[in-house]
Amino acid sequence: MRIGSFDTSERVLVVAEIGQNHEGDLAVARELVERAADAGADAVKFQTFRTAEFVSQSDVERFARMRRFELEPEMWSELGELAHRHGLLFISTPLDLASARLLTPLLDAFKIASGDVDFFPLLELVAATGKPAIMSTGQSEIDEVARAVAVLGEDVGILQCVTSYPAPDEDVNLRAIAVLAERFPASTIGYSDHTVGLDAAPLAVACGARIIEKHFTLDKAFSEFRDHQLSADPADLNELVRRIRAAEQLLGEARKEVQPSEVEMRHAVRRSIAAARRLPAGHALTSEDFIWTRPADGLRPGEEALLDGRKLRRDVEAGEHLRPEDVL
DSSP: OEETTEETTTSOEEEEEEETTTTTOHHHHHHHHHHHHHHTOSEEEEEEOOGGGTSOTTSHHHHHHHHHHOOOTTHHHHHHHHHHHTTOEEEEEESSHHHHHHHTTTOSEEEEOGGGTTOHHHHHHHHHHTOOEEEEOTTOOHHHHHHHHHHHOSSOEEEEEOOOSSOOGGGOOTTHHHHHHHHOTTSEEEEEEOSSSSSHHHHHHHTTOSEEEEEBOSOTTSOSOHHHHHSBOHHHHHHHHHHHHHHHHHHOOSOOOOOGGGHHHHHHHSOEEEESSOBOTTOBOOGGGEEEESSOSSOOTTOGGGTTTOBBSSOBOTTOBOOGGGBO
């Protein structure tokens, strides 16, 4: 999957999910972008919304909180430009249609929240933009994911996700990554991490994830807003990036072949056919005359037929490797 100049087939995309951790403060949002870049992330992601088009006013407490966290429309272009200046992809989750339209010229990719897997008016709008899209799949059955993919198109990022804050280890189910990859072979599979700690994301890479999203905060004790506690702080994010890059290196490529560091050792530890004892010239060789010793500088195991029943041209010492030129 290509997002801007980034190709997930070449490297795992690490997304610092800022979400709402700026709490409506543009200065904090700017600092989060800068610190994400310093930590080695490839992208930052926000959530963009107009509260009145996203949360019912009957949900008084949540409505009030979201209004506090809402950024002004003109701030999104500034944050996008800041991300790009720091070499980051700019991604956001629109939580209403007006926000999706606002973001269209600004984003490198859209993100679809788990709760909106069946919000078809939004999916249709995002698909119509032609922009890359990444979708989380928390609280979804696989057939629900398939219906969303049918709208967004197969060239989409699909993230295994558990919509719990935090997600308990026993529910994370990283094996679902392989299930998604099998069901949606034309899509790019990833993992959105809601666990506490850094263990799950590198394991997800080992399971095949090509996109990793981790919540990001300046300080886990920034406020009582729940997302801070399960987020990575700058030091955590730096360590997470290091672990993911190490996992990529360890995983290598999906083929089995001799590695450069093995070439010399391969010669040293493979075997050659050798004389089991001292054998005189003219001796007709049989299987009783063979042993197999290192290194591999003569005939290999499996080539005994080249020697069996043939007579020696010369005397051969015990343990000496046998070669085709040694026999008549």
